[in-house]
Amino acid sequence: MPTHADHVREIEGAAMGGATARAPLVVQSWRRCLDQHRLDPARACEAIIVTEQRLKEHRQQSEELIAIARSGLERLYGQVAGQGYVLLLADRQGVTVDFMGDPFFDGNLRKAGLYLGSQWSEPGSGTSAVGSCIATGEALTIHQDDHFDTTHTPLSCTAAPIYDSEGRLAAVLDLSLLSSPAPKASQNLALHLVSATARRVEMAHLMARTRHQWVLRFARSPEFLDVDPEGAIAIDDGGRIAGMTHFGARLLGRAIGADWRDPADLIGRSITDFAEFDIDGLPDLTRRRSTQERWVRMRDGNVLFAHAIEPKPAGRAVSTIRLPASIRQLGGGSPEIGDLQYKAAKLARTPLPILIQGETGTGKEHLARAIHDGSGRQGPFVAINCAAIPESLIESELFGHAPGAFTGAVSKGRKGLIEQANGGTLFLDEIGDMPLGLQSRLLRVLAEREVQPVGAVTPRRVDLRVLSASHRPLADLVADGLFREDLYYRLSAAALRLPPLRDRSDFGWVLDRLLERHSADGRTIAVTPAALSLLRAHAWPGNIRELDNVIAVAAALNEGGVIDCADLPDAIAHGVEGTDDEAGALQGVLTACNGNVSEAARRLGVDRTTVHRRMRRLGIMPHN
Numbered sequence: 001m002p003t004h005a006d007h008v009r010e011i012e013g014a015a016m017g018g019a020t021a022r023a024p025l026v027v028q029s030w031r032r033c034l035d036q037h038r039l040d041p042a043r044a045c046e047a048i049i050v051t052e053q054r055l056k057e058h059r060q061q062s063e064e065l066i067a068i069a070r071s072g073l074e075r076l077y078g079q080v081a082g083q084g085y086v087l088l089l090a091d092r093q094g095v096t097v098d099f100m101g102d103p104f105f106d107g108n109l110r111k112a113g114l115y116l117g118s119q120w121s122e123p124g125s126g127t128s129a130v131g132s133c134i135a136t137g138e139a140l141t142i143h144q145d146d147h148f149d150t151t152h153t154p155l156s157c158t159a160a161p162i163y164d165s166e167g168r169l170a171a172v173l174d175l176s177l178l179s180s181p182a183p184k185a186s187q188n189l190a191l192h193l194v195s196a197t198a199r200r201v202e203m204a205h206l207m208a209r210t211r212h213q214w215v216l217r218f219a220r221s222p223e224f225l226d227v228d229p230e231g232a233i234a235i236d237d238g239g240r241i242a243g244m245t246h247f248g249a250r251l252l253g254r255a256i257g258a259d260w261r262d263p264a265d266l267i268g269r270s271i272t273d274f275a276e277f278d279i280d281g282l283p284d285l286t287r288r289r290s291t292q293e294r295w296v297r298m299r300d301g302n303v304l305f306a307h308a309i310e311p312k313p314a315g316r317a318v319s320t321i322r323l324p325a326s327i328r329q330l331g332g333g334s335p336e337i338g339d340l341q342y343k344a345a346k347l348a349r350t351p352l353p354i355l356i357q358g359e360t361g362t363g364k365e366h367l368a369r370a371i372h373d374g375s376g377r378q379g380p381f382v383a384i385n386c387a388a389i390p391e392s393l394i395e396s397e398l399f400g401h402a403p404g405a406f407t408g409a410v411s412k413g414r415k416g417l418i419e420q421a422n423g424g425t426l427f428l429d430e431i432g433d434m435p436l437g438l439q440s441r442l443l444r445v446l447a448e449r450e451v452q453p454v455g456a457v458t459p460r461r462v463d464l465r466v467l468s469a470s471h472r473p474l475a476d477l478v479a480d481g482l483f484r485e486d487l488y489y490r491l492s493a494a495a496l497r498l499p500p501l502r503d504r505s506d507f508g509w510v511l512d513r514l515l516e517r518h519s520a521d522g523r524t525i526a527v528t529p530a531a532l533s534l535l536r537a538h539a540w541p542g543n544i545r546e547l548d549n550v551i552a553v554a555a556a557l558n559e560g561g562v563i564d565c566a567d568l569p570d571a572i573a574h575g576v577e578g579t580d581d582e583a584g585a586l587q588g589v590l591t592a593c594n595g596n597v598s599e600a601a602r603r604l605g606v607d608r609t610t611v612h613r614r615m616r617r618l619g620i621m622p623h624n
Contacts, residue, residue, distance in 0.1 A: 004044075004150050011041045011148065025136060026146045029127040032135065033148045037123040044151045047113025048124055050095055052479050055117040058095045059489070065162070065170055066098050068208060069201045070493040071351050073100060073173075076197045080175065081448060085190070086114040088174040090130045094121030097171075099486060103443045105178070106486070112155060114176050116486055125149065129157035133172045137161050137261060139195045143184040156180035158190040160198040165209045165234065165243035167263025173198045196228075202245040203232055207309075210234035210243050214282050215309040218251065222291035222305045229307065237311075239271050239279035255298040274299055282308040324348065324374030330367060332509025336499050340367075347494050348374035353446070355431075355491050356469040358498030361545030364469035365429055367498060372425040377465060379424025384417050387433035395438060395454060402455035418451050418462060425465045431491065432470040432477050439484045446490050466491065473608075476598070501540040501547060511535065514548050518555040525555055527563045534565060538572050539614070583618040586611075595622065 002010070014020040015031045022030075033039040050058070059066065069089060077087045077100040086109055089098035099116040101109050109115050113125070122131030126148030132140055139160035145153045157176040164170040175190045207215060213236050217229035224230075231247025244252065244266065253260030255274040260266070272278050276297045285294045285308035296306045323345050330344070331337030347354055348371045356364045365383055372381040389397050400416030418426060428434070434442070445451050446466060450459035468491045477483035504510065511532075515525045527535070540546055554567040565573050586600075593599040597615075601608045615622065 002145060004042075007145055007150055007153065008041045010145075022146065023140075025132060025138065025140055026127060026142065029122065029132045029135065030148055032122060033126045037126075039123075039126050039148065041126075041148060041150075045125070045149055046151065047111065047115075048119035049110065049113070049115060049117045050119055052117075052485075055095070055097070056475065058091050058093065059097045062089075062091045062097045062171065065164075065201075065205065067352060067494050068204050069098070069162070069171075069173075070353075072197050072201050072204070073098065074351070076173075076175075076193055077447070078449070079193060080190070084177050084179075086176045086178075088114065088118070088120075088130070088176065090120055090134075090172045090174060092134065092169050092171065093119075094124070094130050094134055094172070095119055098489065100447060100490075103440050103447065103484075103486065108178060112178060113152070114155070114178070116489060120174075125152070128152060129159035129176070130172045130174050133159040133161050133174075134169065137169060139191060139198070141184060141187045141191055143187060144180070144182070146184075154179055156184075156187055158187050158194055160191075160194040161246065162198045162201050162205075163246040163249065164202075165206045165245075166267060167244055167249045167260075170205075173201070199230065199245065199247065200228075203229065206232055206234060206243055206245055210311075212311045213237070213242050214279070214311055216282065216285065216296075217307045217309070218247070218296075218304045219307075220304060222294075225291045225294070225305045225307050226287070233271075235271050235279060235282070237279075240268055241266055241271060241274075243267075251298065251302070251304075254302065255300045257300075283310075284308075286310060324370075326370035326373035330363075330370055331504075332506035332512075334504055334506035334509075336504060337506060340496060340498070343494075343496060344371055345374060347371065347496075349376060350494075351465060352493045353466045353468070353491050354493070355474070355495045356467065356498065357473070357495065358469075358471065359500045359541075359543055360471045361543035362498040362500060363544050364471075364498060365427065367496065368425070368427045368429075368467045368469060371467060372427075372465070375425065375465060377424050379422060379464070380420065381425045381427065382417050382421035383427040383429060385429045387430035391435055394435070395441075398438070399441065399451055400453040402453050402457075413453065413456075416451065416453060418445060418464070419453075419460060421464045422462045423464070425467060428466065428468040428491075430470055430472075431468040432472040432474055432483060436482070436484065439487050443484060443487045443490060446487075473601070501543040507536060510544060510547065511551070514544075514551045515555075517548075518552050525558070525561050525563060528565070531563050531565050531568060534568060534572050583620060586614055586618060587620055590615075590620070597622070 010020065011030050014022060014027045015034050020027060073087060073089060086101035088096045090096050096116055096118045101114065119125065120128045120130035122135050125131055127142060128147060129140060129142040132142060141158040143156045147153050147155065155176055155178065157174055159172050159174040161169055162171040162173055173194050175194050180186060213234045215232055215234050217232040219225040219229045231245045231251060233241055233248040233252065234243035236242040241252065249260040249263065249266060252266045252274050258265040285306050291305060294306050295303055297303050323341055327341050327345050330341055344367065354371065356367055358364050369381055398416050398418050400414050400419055403413040449462055451462050452459040474483055474488050478485045478488050519525050550569060550572065554563045557567045589600045597608055597611050601611045
């Protein structure tokens with residue numbers, strides 16, 4: 001490894017046109033760093049980690065891509081697990097919005113910038129794999145002293161671009177090592193892996209965006225056409241280009257001699273401008289014919305094998321009839337629940353981890369069970385209430401223990417709850433209450449897909465889908481240092497929020513289901529109009545669980561199968577007094593918190609927006 005002074009002299013000499021063995025892409029980046037970005041190679045800079053708020057903004061902008069890419073990223077990380085690699089997904093500004101790495105090396109990774117929220121744009125960090133990939137649009141390796149800044153010269157980083165369906169750079173996928181063998185060729189496999197994964201993510205993104213259009217996928221070999229195509233284009237019903245992957249853009253640009261980096265020259269043009277066929281020829285390229293017979297000739301003479309995927313009928317709304325039964329039973333057709341059902345049904349069949357948020361009593365575990373039942377997974381649904389297990393027992397409960405691992409341990413050992421969920425779904429309820437020390441162990445289980453019982457030497461492989469839930473705003477816990485940031489993002493590839501009962505327009509449907517549940521001996525329980533008015537007027541801070549308890553008691557107290565006002569609790573039966581009680585309770589919490597709404601929300605276990613909404617409804621003015 002050259003000294004710092006040697007490195008500076010080489011950069012300055014190469015930028016002046018001096019002889020160098022560096023790849024042209026590296027030299028071009030060095031020149032940009034000197035001439036355009038005005039960076040000083042003699043000045044070492046620490047890794048840049050953006051603030052929590054900025055990271056949240058970047059992740060929100062990339063939410064769709066992160067969700068689509070997650071399964072591909074986990075597959076890639078599984079291929080290199082145990083070899084010291086860190087996987088980064090950076091957005092088009094170079095900010096790392098997703099991250100997978102060994103949690104035992106968090107400190108070293110964060111210091112090196114191989115961490116969530118790291119900023120790798122070329123103007124800020126000099127020559128790096130992510131920054132140079134953004135600048136050039138090419139897959140590449142920046143190996144050790146290829147880096148401009150000497151702070152980064154121990155690293156070896158390999159990156160590939162991910163383009164959206166409209167031909168714009170959307171993200172960069174990167175595999176990095178804190179230290180690696182000296183030859184740059186040692187990273188050739190990493191370059192192949194990130195390029196292949198980026199290609200598959202682009203394909204998934206295009207397919208998700210163009211369900212109602214023709215998609216034409218390409219491969220140079222018929223054997224790989226249906227299993228791992230190299231690229232694709234989308235074609236609308238007028239025969240015009242509607243979308244494309246990176247390879248698809250290069251293919252179209254080459255066909256007409258245009259720059260693939262300028263999608264405006266490609267999107268919207270007729271397919272006949274690029275290829276010797278039109279939209280009427282697409283049915284001949286479907287699976288009705290063998291792969292060897294499915295080929296197309298482009299205008300530049302390039303011949304490729306092609307597979308046309310027919311569009312799904314437009315306007316086909318997902319109806320409740322098509323939803324899995326478990327998810328269909330979540331609500332009575334209200335818009336807010338209908339949207340939740342649609343997302344849950346779409347996500348159920350994926351391996352994506354899902355974070356379910358919602359106030360206490362909204363039915364988070366019920367939703368998690370519905371997702372499991374609709375997932376097709378054959379293993380069990382194992383629910384763990386992280387707040388209910390004593391901290392002294394939670395480690396052995398989760399991870400199990402080897403025979404004789406500690407005093408009082410079962411002599412034959414015991415499977416932990418995580419291992420019991422093998423092949424099925426692990427539901428971590430109230431995940432926000434998990435101790436920080438155990439969060440690290442859980443993160444390792446999720447990263448490595450292995451669990452190591454207490455006292456055991458050898459870890460055990462587990463195949464499970466992870467769902468989690470919390471009534472507490474986890475993002476706030478992360479900001480307060482009470483919950484691991486990397487675990488939060490690992491658990492929340494997708495997020496679902498259950499609305500509180502007071503915000504549900506299908507209150508009548510929920511009430512009817514509870515009345516059916518508490519009907520006994522075949523009798524039907526009814527509610528008088530006066531009692532129904534009181535039930536609808538109540539704020540239900542305990543949500544469905546509170547309503548369920550109220551109906552259970554009223555069903556036991558009522559005469560003749562009809563619930564009247566006298567059968568309801570005093571706080572509900574006296575309506576106005578109940579509201580006064582709620583206002584007094586909320587005012588008391590706010591006073592104790594000196595008017596700090598965020599602190600009040602934390603104490604109540606709800607979101608800040610919920611506290612503000614209750615204040616408006618109850619006529620409570622904000623503190624100055």
